[in-house]
Amino acid sequence: MRKIIHVDMDAFYASVEQRDNPSYRGKPLVVGGSPNQRGVVAAASYEARKFGIHSAMPSVTAFAKCPGLIFVRPRFDVYREISTSIHAIFKRYSDLVEGVSLDEAYLDVTENRQNIPYASTIARHIKTAIFQETQLTATAGVSINKFLAKMASGQNKPNGLTVILPEDAIAFVEQLPIEKFHGIGEVTAAKMHSLGIHSGADLKERTLSELTHHFGKAGNYYYKIARAEDDRPVEANRVRKSVGAETSFAQDLSDVGQMLQELEQIAQIVEQRLEQHETRGRTLTLKVKFSDYHQITRSKTMLAPISELSTIFEIAKALFESIDLENRSIRLLGISLSNLDNAKQTQVIQLPLFKNAGIIF
Known part of the structure; x- marks a missing residue:
């Protein structure tokens, strides 16, 4: 049992901008490209979220929802500097810190530096x-595994703290709406609804064979989390193998022009994430899932690493145009870059699992 x-x-990004510029405080603000440049929202302030604005949304859509919206260009160097300071705080308590992104991390404090019970x-x-x-x-979630801790941190934002005790874990998962599960997106949730799965309790009733039949390898993950199980360790110094983004569409796309427009938006998100992680990649992979759930990938490896939007989109577009659509509609598009060129990459450390007779929160 872990803590x-x-x-x-x-x-995070929006809060930094509001902190550094008092005139932005209390106003709807997004960090990202402007609508005139067909930009994408990287982050939205809580004031902007009240209008239904969220990250990865096209800036033109965000502006239509809130004409008074403030657009601020990302300052990733500032965000990285603050993130470094925050991770230094984490290290005061544990060496087992897994940074998911600049603004998110897991800590295993089963055994901690300050011996706090x-x-x-x-x-x-x-x-x-x-x-x-x-x-x-910051908002924090505390529990016995990564899945439950992640779910806990989403319960009481902003500036909240939620604890899911071991004895409450199964009941918590059972009452959770399926669309609230980490790892279950909008399209998957819709498919689960069509199968009569609306809550964690419904998901728990399904057998492993049923879930793998309908959802492939992900079915095994869904089977475990429905039982509040997650054996993934917190991996300090985890090496990032790829950077990417993908979009599942609520309605399947059949218009090629719209597909390419969505692909360009995805390329912009990938560019932002590459900049965020200070890396570039040599192998670009395009992922396409059709309406019948058949999925294909196409890849191209360059001689030199890339990170610029124009190059990412140009290569992704060429790969896309090499696919014979055969009048088929598309439900998902994705772009990822691997073979990363990042001097800051470190060796993966295999972490031990702590075995305790009991656990105190």
């Missing part, structure tokens, strides 16, 4: 230190 904390900064106490200390040292707020 896992998931820390998620509150509207309660994981919830450590989470409170971390939240306080982050605010005192950065003037930014």
